[in-house]
Amino acid sequence: MQKLDRSLIRGFDLFAAMNDEDLDAVLAPVEVRRLAKGDVVFAQGDPADSFFLLLHGRLKVVQVTPDGQQVIVRFVGPGEVYGVAVALGRADYPGTVRAAAESLTLSWRSEHWPALVSRQPRLALNTLQHVGARLQEAHTRIREMATEEAERRVAHTVLRLAEQAGRPTRDGILVDFPVSRQDIAEMTGTTLHTVSRILSAWEDRGLVEGGRQRIFVRAPDRLKVLAERSEAAG
Amino acid sequence: MQKLDRSLIRGFDLFAAMNDEDLDAVLAPVEVRRLAKGDVVFAQGDPADSFFLLLHGRLKVVQVTPDGQQVIVRFVGPGEVYGVAVALGRADYPGTVRAAAESLTLSWRSEHWPALVSRQPRLALNTLQHVGARLQEAHTRIREMATEEAERRVAHTVLRLAEQAGRPTRDGILVDFPVSRQDIAEMTGTTLHTVSRILSAWEDRGLVEGGRQRIFVRAPDRLKVLAERSEAAG
DNA sequence: CGAGTGTTTGAGACATTTCAACGATAGTGG
DNA sequence: CCACTATCGTTGAAATGTCTCAAACACTCG
Numbered sequence: 432m433q434k435l436d437r438s439l440i441r442g443f444d445l446f447a448a449m450n451d452e453d454l455d456a457v458l459a460p461v462e463v464r465r466l467a468k469g470d471v472v473f474a475q476g477d478p479a480d481s482f483f484l485l486l487h488g489r490l491k492v493v494q495v496t497p498d499g500q501q502v503i504v505r506f507v508g509p510g511e512v513y514g515v516a517v518a519l520g521r522a523d524y525p526g527t528v529r530a531a532a533e534s535l536t537l538s539w540r541s542e543h544w545p546a547l548v549s550r551q552p553r554l555a556l557n558t559l560q561h562v563g564a565r566l567q568e569a570h571t572r573i574r575e576m577a578t579e580e581a582e583r584r585v586a587h588t589v590l591r592l593a594e595q596a597g598r599p600t601r602d603g604i605l606v607d608f609p610v611s612r613q614d615i616a617e618m619t620g621t622t623l624h625t626v627s628r629i630l631s632a633w634e635d636r637g638l639v640e641g642g643r644q645r646i647f648v649r650a651p652d653r654l655k656v657l658a659e660r661s662e663a664a665g
Numbered sequence: 666m667q668k669l670d671r672s673l674i675r676g677f678d679l680f681a682a683m684n685d686e687d688l689d690a691v692l693a694p695v696e697v698r699r700l701a702k703g704d705v706v707f708a709q710g711d712p713a714d715s716f717f718l719l720l721h722g723r724l725k726v727v728q729v730t731p732d733g734q735q736v737i738v739r740f741v742g743p744g745e746v747y748g749v750a751v752a753l754g755r756a757d758y759p760g761t762v763r764a765a766a767e768s769l770t771l772s773w774r775s776e777h778w779p780a781l782v783s784r785q786p787r788l789a790l791n792t793l794q795h796v797g798a799r800l801q802e803a804h805t806r807i808r809e810m811a812t813e814e815a816e817r818r819v820a821h822t823v824l825r826l827a828e829q830a831g832r833p834t835r836d837g838i839l840v841d842f843p844v845s846r847q848d849i850a851e852m853t854g855t856t857l858h859t860v861s862r863i864l865s866a867w868e869d870r871g872l873v874e875g876g877r878q879r880i881f882v883r884a885p886d887r888l889k890v891l892a893e894r895s896e897a898a899g
Numbered sequence: 900c901g902a903g904t905g906t907t908t909g910a911g912a913c914a915t916t917t918c919a920a921c922g923a924t925a926g927t928g929g
Numbered sequence: 930c931c932a933c934t935a936t937c938g939t940t941g942a943a944a945t946g947t948c949t950c951a952a953a954c955a956c957t958c959g
Contacts, residue, residue, distance in 0.1 A: 520794040559753065562797060862940080929930105
């Protein structure tokens with residue numbers, strides 16, 4: 432635990448429009464943790480005794496099926512809350528969170544949730560909006576998995592990654608944290624083989640550039656066309 | 666608009682632990698509407714100028730893809746809120762809601778949301794828990810669609826229907842509103858043909874009984890086994 | 900430089916979709 | 930009340946997208 436400057440989190444949606452006093456109250460019981468790539472913040476099924484805010488880096492939220500298959504629920508970026516099981520009325524965490532890159536996270540013990548919310552009711556409303564956005568995204572994925580073939584699902588997923596975690600470059604967008612073919616497979620409900628084939632085909636057409644755990648989108652517009660239409664775009 | 670008794674909604678989670686005065690304040694601006702089967706409450710893309718609570722009946726929430734395919738997002742049962750776009754910070758409804766059976770619903774104009782929440786902060790927390798539960802369910806569906814074959818997905822879906830809307834009978838559970846093969850297809854991401862074949866096969870094995878828009882589960886336990894294991898159960 | 904991990908690619912197997920036709924049921928109007 | 934019609938369900942056969950199995954390749958890290 433270390434001293435925290437208000438400016439660290441002032442910029443984040445969740446705490447927008449709080450005065451200094453309230454912000455200090457929110458920050459008082461906070462804990463800080465540095466995460467190396469691969470570190471686990473909490474595991475599926477653990478008692479939900481904290482909730483979190485990511486300051487820096489990128490986290491991967493996964494669920495494992497009884498027979499060991501993994502599904503990626505989402506990636507968490509800076510400024511996002513996660514592990515808010517307590518706010519959703521859950522006693523345990525529904526998934527495992529692992530650092531996809533070096534990260535820095537805040538956490539509060541779950542006991543503090545009621546007090547924080549009653550001091551700062553906006554917190555509940557902001558969280559509600561955040562969870563609402565995630566619900567929408569989940570429905571988008573469901574719709575895609577139900578109606579689209581693998582190639583279009585991968586296209587949508589890659590575009591979403593580029594949008595959420597893309598660093599614009601002179602001739603394209605680079606996803607700025609390590610994403611493997613296996614990761615994309617676990618996001619789209621296919622196999623890494625299918626993803627590899629699709630990306631290779633795209634690379635031949637000049638849409639993307641591959642690499643080990645690396646995705647570089649050269650032609651976002653053409654990829655968008657491919658994601659929308661049923662038939663491929665030249 | 667008609668006079669409403671407090672007892673109508675007193676029993677629902679959302680309003681649990683409210684005193685009479687607060688409850689009356691909540692009910693003051695409410696509107697009531699009767700829905701015939703097939704009636705549309707609101708359509709995808711409509712401006713979100715109301716939010717709702719279902720008193721009685723069953724509603725179907727669907728999303729349509731640009732090319733006309735439908736996906737069923739969920740069914741709404743008595744006591745559930747829906748169309749809470751305003752609480753999630755959306756300007757329009759992300760889906761279309763249609764009555765799957767005769768229903769009775771309450772609605773509030775969206776403008777009232779801030780006032781209701783500030784009078785009754787519990788409302789935001791209750792809604793947060795409700796939305797959280799829906800998020801979990803969405804992730805469950807994503808996990809199933811990503812990792813399971815059609816038969817197991819259908820099994821899980823039928824079991825969920827039986828649980829959420831099942832009327833127990835002497836020798837099984839009857840889903841107490843009309844559900845077509847097409848509906849199940851749109852919930853599981855397959856075709857009605859595949860669903861029909863699966864249900865026919867189950868009927869041969871004595872697991873379920875079919876019928877027009879009718880699902881009767883004769884052996885929930887055996888269906889559960891089938892839903893969990895990869896290989897079929899005798 | 901070797902070990903480990905991630906990626907590519909091929910060929911065959913397989914689940915599910917697609918296309919097509921028919922059958923059954925419920926509701927409607929004469 | 931019966932015929933009519935629309936909707937829903939069943940079933941077969943062929944087409945196909947994706948998975949599975951298998952092997953080799955490439956890069957990175959220690």
